[in-house]
Amino acid sequence: MKKITIALAVWLTCIGMNAWSADHEVKMMTQGSDGQTLVFEPSFIKVAVGDTVTFKPMQKAGHTSYSIFEPEGAKPWKAQPDSEITVKLDKEGVYLVECFVHKTLGMVAVIQAGKPVNLEAAKQKAAEESAKMAVGKDRFAKELALVK
Numbered sequence: 422m423k424k425i426t427i428a429l430a431v432w433l434t435c436i437g438m439n440a441w442s443a444d445h446e447v448k449m450m451t452q453g454s455d456g457q458t459l460v461f462e463p464s465f466i467k468v469a470v471g472d473t474v475t476f477k478p479m480q481k482a483g484h485t486s487y488s489i490f491e492p493e494g495a496k497p498w499k500a501q502p503d504s505e506i507t508v509k510l511d512k513e514g515v516y517l518v519e520c521f522v523h524k525t526l527g528m529v530a531v532i533q534a535g536k537p538v539n540l541e542a543a544k545q546k547a548a549e550e551s552a553k554m555a556v557g558k559d560r561f562a563k564e565l566a567l568v569k
């Protein structure tokens with residue numbers, strides 16, 4: 422019984438320290454593996470609240486990860502061009518991401534952390550951004566359709 426109690430105490434401490442938060446990698450690619458150009462790969466990911474996401478530029482093309490919409494209280498991020506950035510998603514909801522340089526060419530991504538509590542607002546923002554794009558106007562909508 423004592424052993425179980427100790428194990429439980431250790432387990433609860435681990436949860437408190439967020440020992441199980443994971444890092445997810447998103448590649449920023451000039452040419453995606455499916456032949457599409459200027460993409461985040463994957464362009465949609467679902468993570469747990471408290472997880473981190475690392476954006477990795479795979480080619481030097483000025484790829485720049487910017488968050489353009491976040492859940493309330495979350496900190497926006499702006500990476501430097503051609504630079505890796507790791508961001509912590511500590512607020513629940515949907516995040517919209519663009520490559521600052523290629524946003525009008527549809528280089529966008531969606532991250533869902535926990536429950537999509539702000540999905541309607543995210544869809545509205547995505548529609549506004551998509552209207553400004555020259556190509557890839559449907560990408561945000563396709564990614565948001567995967568939010569569950």
Ligand SMILES: [Cu+2]
Nearest residue numbers: 484485520523
């Ligand atoms: Cu780019």
